[in-house]
Each structure stands twice: as structure tokens, then as C-alpha cells.
Amino acid sequence: MSKPDIAPPPLRNDCFALPAGVNWTPVDEALALLRDRLTVVTGVETAPLRQAAGRILAGDVLAQRSNPPQPNTAVDGYGFAGAVPEGPCVLPVLQGRAAAGFPFAGEVPQGYALRVLTGAALPKGVETVILEEDVTLELGHIAFRGPLKQGANTRKAGEDVVEGALALPAGRRLTPADMALLSAVGLAEVSVRKALRVGVLSTGDELVEPGDAAGPGQIYDANRPMLLSLVERIGFEAVDLGRAEDDRAALSRHLDCAAQRVDVIVTSGGASAGDEDHVSALLREAGAMHEWRIALKPGRPLALGMWDQTPVFGLPGNPVAAMVCTLIFARPALSLMAGEGWQEPQGFEVPAAFAKRKKPGRREYLRARIRGGQAEAFHSEGSGRISGLSWADGLVEIGDGAREIKPGDLVRFIPYGSFGL
Ligand code: AMP
Numbered sequence: 001m002s003k004p005d006i007a008p009p010p011l012r013n014d015c016f017a018l019p020a021g022v023n024w025t026p027v028d029e030a031l032a033l034l035r036d037r038l039t040v041v042t043g044v045e046t047a048p049l050r051q052a053a054g055r056i057l058a059g060d061v062l063a064q065r066s067n068p069p070q071p072n073t074a075v076d077g078y079g080f081a082g083a084v085p086e087g088p089c090v091l092p093v094l095q096g097r098a099a100a101g102f103p104f105a106g107e108v109p110q111g112y113a114l115r116v117l118t119g120a121a122l123p124k125g126v127e128t129v130i131l132e133e134d135v136t137l138e139l140g141h142i143a144f145r146g147p148l149k150q151g152a153n154t155r156k157a158g159e160d161v162v163e164g165a166l167a168l169p170a171g172r173r174l175t176p177a178d179m180a181l182l183s184a185v186g187l188a189e190v191s192v193r194k195a196l197r198v199g200v201l202s203t204g205d206e207l208v209e210p211g212d213a214a215g216p217g218q219i220y221d222a223n224r225p226m227l228l229s230l231v232e233r234i235g236f237e238a239v240d241l242g243r244a245e246d247d248r249a250a251l252s253r254h255l256d257c258a259a260q261r262v263d264v265i266v267t268s269g270g271a272s273a274g275d276e277d278h279v280s281a282l283l284r285e286a287g288a289m290h291e292w293r294i295a296l297k298p299g300r301p302l303a304l305g306m307w308d309q310t311p312v313f314g315l316p317g318n319p320v321a322a323m324v325c326t327l328i329f330a331r332p333a334l335s336l337m338a339g340e341g342w343q344e345p346q347g348f349e350v351p352a353a354f355a356k357r358k359k360p361g362r363r364e365y366l367r368a369r370i371r372g373g374q375a376e377a378f379h380s381e382g383s384g385r386i387s388g389l390s391w392a393d394g395l396v397e398i399g400d401g402a403r404e405i406k407p408g409d410l411v412r413f414i415p416y417g418s419f420g421l
């Protein structure tokens with residue numbers, strides 16, 4: 001049979017290079033756009049303190065009481081007035097004591113000392129405390145050696161937080177430490193944001209549920225369990241929206257239903273511009289799609305759009321790209337919509353334990369971990385290598401420009417924890 005005389009496409013010498021003439025948006029520009037355009041979408045409710053940990057403050061919280069509320073002693077010992085000069089000092093000890101929760105009712109006259117226990121309010125006349133380990137107690141007197149500054153071993157009222165001062169700002173996601181602070185300054189309940197409901201939908205005819213039989217050409221849906229867990233760990237309410245086939249009508253029904261149930265829809269797969277990329281196609285048809293060709297590896301095509309007034313984050317199907325795009329793009333965007341404000345992950349510079357040459361034109365994130373104070377990179381950059389995500393403790397971020405990294409050179413490491421994981 002004669003074959004048609006058609007030429008193969010010119011061999012692409014550099015098939016991973018960015019397409020010529022196409023505008024790839026730098027990561028920072030894409031982030032700035034999201035930051036500019038998104039706003040808080042969650043309502044407000046009151047939560048008792050016990051239920052408030054992990055929630056986001058809806059308004060500034062002012063201290064209702066100073067911490068400490070009154071001057072008190074920082075140690076067990078003896079309290080008296082004034083300072084003590086260099087040299088020995090002997091003071092008569094009064095009857096009674098001041099303990100935490102049991103203030104001393106009387107006044108301590110100048111030249112006398114009183115037994116005081118840690119946390120006790122300083123009685124009238126007491127300004128300074130000497131540690132019990134530093135005194136000899138005999139014949140109703142204490143003897144110790146100066147010098148001792150006035151106010152030694154005591155805590156001033158409000159030295160930590162003054163009544164009426166800002167204890168915690170709006171947008172703060174409450175930590176265990178914040179529970180202590182809010183309690184100490186007298187709050188029993190706080191005004192918090194309602195949880196941002198984030199729906200997670202997988203797309204692709206090839207996907208089957210973990211646990212089901214997988215035929216040839218089928219793969220287990222890895223993204224949905226990962227994304228649901230990411231959403232929860234970052235601090236939002238994850239809603240499982242299931243899977244949609246690569247079929248526009250089916251996907252459209254899924255999105256309609258999702259838009260009623262959640263504040264934000266996160267999809268994975270079908271976000272590029274190919275024949276089976278129905279997420280981007282549908283959003284484009286709906287007239288509310290912005291294809292984000294981001295200069296980012298792994299990642300690149302993101303389909304951001306609105307479906308029935310609900311924002312849709314169309315992530316790439318590749319699990320590695322899906323996770324990186326979630327951490328880099330979705331997380332700050334979701335945080336902003338949730339009322340937490342834009343969250344920049346904090347990284348730090350560490351010596352690289354690897355070598356890498358990188359071309360200019362896009363930012364790269366490597367799966368990495370810290371061992372012996374150095375950043376190791378996963379042995380493969382393949383974006384299908386899910387095991388590398390588990391192997392890693394975080395990401396190494398390599399800026400948009402060209403870079404030649406040699407072992408020992410400083411690279412920026414961002415631990416997973418800095419993304420809220
Ligand atoms: P797509 O963006 O739909 O072209 O998908 C890109 C690659 O990611 C393909 O190899 C898909 O099979 C794979 N993929 C898409 N969705 C998932 C998923 N939920 N779990 C695992 N792999 C996926």
C-alpha cells in the first residue's frame with residue numbers, strides 16, 4: 001500500500017522548552033493577581049474558646065484584663081520593700097504568707113519580710129522578693145546577702161498584655177498558644193469565621209476508586225484523597241465531590257451540584273487545552289474561564305474560573321503538579337477567601353546537597369528534604385513520581401532566572417509545615 005507523503009513534525013530539539021511566542025505568566029504575577037481579585041467569602045459566628053482553636057478570628061480581640069492582672073511574685077521566697085545594697089541583710093519575718101489565690105490581707109511594714117509563694121499577688125508594702133534558696137531562716141528572721149534591685153523576682157501588672165490592648169488581630173488562625181493568651185486576658189468566646197467549604201472533584205475516564213478492581217489503562221484516583229487531606233490540614237472544610245467522567249454534560253452536572261454545596265471548587269485533571277480537557281472547555285464556554293499558563297514546574301496549566309458564582313480552581317491532573325499548585329496557588333487564595341489573609345510560606349536558605357542546572361523563564365519547585373542541615377532533592381523530577389511527594393519534607397524553590405546549583409550553594413527550602421501542613 002502506498003503511503004501518503006507526509007512529513008513528520010520537525011523534531012523538537014528541546015521539547016520541554018516553553019513554547020515560543022506564548023506568554024507564560026510568572027508565578028509572582030499570577031499570585032499578585034489572585035491577591036488583588038479575591039475577597040473574603042465566609043460569614044461570622046461566635047465560638048466558645050474550647051471550639052475556637054484552629055478557627056480564624058473575624059475581628060481584632062482586645063484584652064479584657066491585664067496579664068498579669070496584678071503585680072505578683074515570680075518565685076517562692078520572702079517579700080519586702082525597696083532594694084538591698086551590697087552586703088549582708090537581716091529582716092524580721094511577719095506571721096502569715098501570701099500564696100497564689102490567697103492574697104495577704106495586711107500590709108508589710110518597711111524593714112519586715114513576708115513569706116510569699118510563686119504567683120501570689122504582692123501584698124501592700126512588698127516590692128522585691130528574695131529567693132528562698134538564698135536565705136537562712138532562723139529565730140523568726142531571714143538573713144541573706146545583697147545586692148538586690150528593687151522589683152527583683154517580681155512580675156509587674158500588665159507586663160505581658162495591658163487591658164484594652166490588642167491581644168490578637170483579625171485574620172489570626174488560633175493556635176494552642178492563643179488559647180492560653182485569650183484565656184489569660186479574660187475571653188470565654190470569640191468571633192470567628194465560618195469554615196470555608198472547599199469541594200474536591202476528580203476528573204478523568206481512567207480513574208477508579210482505591211479498593212475497586214482496576215482494569216487495563218485504569219489508575220486509582222490519587223488526587224482526591226490527597227487534596228481532601230490537604231484542604232483539611234491547611235484548615236478548611238473539605239467536601240468530597242467524587243469523580244466526573246471526561247464528559248461535558250456529566251461534568252457540568254457535577255459542577256452545578258457542587259456550586260450549591262461549597263464556597264470553592266477544586267478540580268484536578270482536564271485543565272489544559274486538549275480534546276479531553278473538559279474543565280477548561282466548560283469554564284471557557286461559561287465565559288468565565290481564565291487559562292493560567294504559569295511559568296512553573298511542575299504545574300503550568302491551571303484553569304481558574306467561575307461556575308455559577310463559585311470560584312473553580314482547575315488543577316493539573318498530575319498528582320505532583322496538583323499538590324505543588326495547591327500549595328503555591330490555591331492555599332494563599334483559599335486563605336484569603338476564608339478570612340485569614342494572604343499567607344506567604346516562610347522558607348529559609350540551606351546548603352544544597354545536590355547539583356542542578358536550570359534555564360531561565362520559569363520557577364521550579366523540587367521535592368526536597370533536610371538531612372544533616374542540607375537540602376536533598378528527590379532523585380527524579382518526573383511529575384508522575386508520587387513517591388517523591390511522600391519522601392520529601394518540603395519544597396526547594398528555584399527562582400525564575402537561570403541557575404547553576406552546585407553542592408553547598410544556598411537554596412531556599414520551604415518545609416511542608418510552612419504551607420500549613
Ligand atoms: P490531565 O490533566 O487530565 O490530562 O491528567 C494528567 C495526568 O494526570 C494523566 O496522566 C492523568 O491520568 C493523571 N491524573 C489525572 N487525575 C488524576 C488523579 N485523580 N489521580 C491520579 N492521576 C491523575
Ligand code: MG
Nearest residue numbers: 204269270317
Ligand atoms: Mg484527564
